[in-house]
């Protein structure tokens with residue numbers, strides 16, 4: 001059993017689970033564990049060093065030379081540090097996303113990141129977000145959510161995120177990005193849910209939250225109410 005309260009939030013990419021997890025953590029005074037940021041950091045280092053993404057020995061050696069950490073910034077919010085440097089911007093490019101879903105199938109990478117997740121933010125209540133939080137990492141979590149959203153909505157959300165960085169993109173560029181997103185979302189979904197180790201899967205005891213039709217605020221309220229009903233929210 002966990003010695004602290006853990007709420008898990010699992011789901012595919014583009015379901016809004018990061019925003020929901022952050023907001024829920026903030027609302028109930030918990031820390032937010034973004035496990036995807038850890039996998040992304042490994043992929044980022046592999047790309048920096050030009051490694052073959054299936055070469056387990058090379059990846060293991062590389063990991064022994066670097067450090068990946070989750071810390072709290074001056075504002076009290078989590079920051080991802082690679083060798084002591086903040087990388088949250090650098091690890092959210094399409095290239096890193098693609099590489100991440102490839103290295104996250106590797107057992108050595110998943111094993112390496114276990115303590116990073118289980119020992120994150122010691123003593124604090126945690127909203128742990130990812131693909132296998134409720135199934136593998138925190139099977140005894142006091143509350144588990146599984147977020148779903150239809151695929152078109154997810155593609156549109158990913159596109160909107162990318163266009164924030166390219167506000168003046170031409171209509172041709174928007175179409176190009178949209179096609180890329182369709183392929184990216186479908187590829188990552190199938191890799192994440194069909195891999196042998198810790199695939200994206202709903203925990204049997206998870207509450208399923210459909211975030212397609214409702215506003216984020218409504219979904220957040222539903223999650224908050226569920227936490228409150230389980231007595232996990234301190235007044």
Ligand code: C5P
Nearest residue numbers: 013035036039100101104130131132188
């Ligand atoms: O959540 P995010 O989209 O940032 O995750 C990036 C990738 O990291 C996912 O597509 C998945 O391959 C991997 N991941 C994972 N297990 C987790 C979190 C993320 O395999 N718990």
